[in-house]
Amino acid sequence: MTSNRPERAAARTTVIMQATLALAQEIGYAKLSIEAVAARAGVGKHTIYRRWPSKGLLFLDSLLSLDEPVLDYPDTGDVLADLRQQIYAAVDLLATPPYGPLYRALIGEAQHDPAVAADLNERFIRPQTDKTIARLKAAQDAGQVAPGFDLDLVMAVVSGPLYYRFLITQEPMTHDYVDRVLDALFAGMSPRH
Amino acid sequence: MTSNRPERAAARTTVIMQATLALAQEIGYAKLSIEAVAARAGVGKHTIYRRWPSKGLLFLDSLLSLDEPVLDYPDTGDVLADLRQQIYAAVDLLATPPYGPLYRALIGEAQHDPAVAADLNERFIRPQTDKTIARLKAAQDAGQVAPGFDLDLVMAVVSGPLYYRFLITQEPMTHDYVDRVLDALFAGMSPRH
Numbered sequence: 001m002t003s004n005r006p007e008r009a010a011a012r013t014t015v016i017m018q019a020t021l022a023l024a025q026e027i028g029y030a031k032l033s034i035e036a037v038a039a040r041a042g043v044g045k046h047t048i049y050r051r052w053p054s055k056g057l058l059f060l061d062s063l064l065s066l067d068e069p070v071l072d073y074p075d076t077g078d079v080l081a082d083l084r085q086q087i088y089a090a091v092d093l094l095a096t097p098p099y100g101p102l103y104r105a106l107i108g109e110a111q112h113d114p115a116v117a118a119d120l121n122e123r124f125i126r127p128q129t130d131k132t133i134a135r136l137k138a139a140q141d142a143g144q145v146a147p148g149f150d151l152d153l154v155m156a157v158v159s160g161p162l163y164y165r166f167l168i169t170q171e172p173m174t175h176d177y178v179d180r181v182l183d184a185l186f187a188g189m190s191p192r193h
Numbered sequence: 194m195t196s197n198r199p200e201r202a203a204a205r206t207t208v209i210m211q212a213t214l215a216l217a218q219e220i221g222y223a224k225l226s227i228e229a230v231a232a233r234a235g236v237g238k239h240t241i242y243r244r245w246p247s248k249g250l251l252f253l254d255s256l257l258s259l260d261e262p263v264l265d266y267p268d269t270g271d272v273l274a275d276l277r278q279q280i281y282a283a284v285d286l287l288a289t290p291p292y293g294p295l296y297r298a299l300i301g302e303a304q305h306d307p308a309v310a311a312d313l314n315e316r317f318i319r320p321q322t323d324k325t326i327a328r329l330k331a332a333q334d335a336g337q338v339a340p341g342f343d344l345d346l347v348m349a350v351v352s353g354p355l356y357y358r359f360l361i362t363q364e365p366m367t368h369d370y371v372d373r374v375l376d377a378l379f380a381g382m383s384p385r386h
Binding site: 028029030104105107108109110111112113114117120121125143144145146147148149150153155156157159160161162163164165167168169170180181183184185186187188189190191192 | 221301303339348355357
């Protein structure tokens with residue numbers, strides 16, 4: 001009941017989230033448990049359950065709390081170059097420990113826990129989608145993207161091939177792969193006459 | 194040691210895989226355990242562990258044992274129509290219980306268990322990729338796909354947007370969505386002059 005109680009609560013939250021990420025890296029997400037996080041953080045497990053009803057939501061919160069570089073789009077006037085830069089940054093982030101394995105684990109959990117999927121969409125995917133559509137809309141207005149291109153599909157069409165490699169084939173994500181995907185998407189599959 | 198021992202072993206395998214799928218539908222993949230499968234199938238858990246070292250591999254085997262419609266490509270000479278038909282069939286399969294939730298759970302597990310990811314690729318993704326490339330190669334030879342289109346990317350580019358919706362946004366997969374994606378991919382994002 002001292003005056004710095006809110007600060008102490010915030011500090012405890014930070015300790016819990018750091019313990020979550022450290023343990024997930026050490027033992028893998030599958031073996032992570034709220035009990036183990038509580039022990040590592042030096043708090044009771046009810047302290048954790050009061051704020052996070054499931055391991056998945058605790059993990060999501062912890063991952064989104066990381067001070068990641070903002071995945072904003074530059075606007076140099078060249079949409080292909082700008083998309084390329086933004087996607088390089090995302091790919092480089094996933095190649096930097098601990099982001100790749102932790103993000104893969106988060107998406108894995110979203111397949112089993114609808115609350116995690118909903119939170120992931122609301123807090124990460126939706127804002128990223130809005131930024132992507134805004135950048136592509138500017139490009140469309142400037143005549144750099146086909147006037148008929150369906151902007152609502154841009155995340156699926158551009159990010160889909162990256163997620164496919166990340167989640168399904170699980171091959172390394174390289175700048176070369178990004179270049180090939182962007183070239184294919186901009187050129188289109190139909191012959192140009 | 195009777196002469197029908199192999200048949201009995203095969204029958205027991207079938208019973209175990211059916212119990213796995215039935216339980217996964219009833220309680221969800223996250224709560225599934227080899228102990229519960231053993232109890233439902235009426236076998237000892239060591240009988241299961243002898244053949245399947247993990248819950249993930251048992252689940253993968255069970256799911257791939259389902260007598261699913263073969264996802265082959267028709268070849269009517271119209272590649273866009275043929276792709277559309279094959280993807281409609283895949284999307285309809287995912288909309289038919291129990292395939293969608295079970296396949297989502299399998300891909301979720303592949304994010305936590307590299308052995309499941311490797312098996313999924315070898316037994317399902319790779320054969321599907323080979324079929325897809327073969328159909329697109331025929332289309333490219335017939336002048337229906339741009340000569341410069343990178344066939345090695347076709348699964349990522351065509352399936353990626355579908356997996357994105359299935360795994361990330363988790364919105365319903367409709368024929369209309371398939372049509373919009375195919376139209377966008379064939380037209381390309383660059384303006385055509």
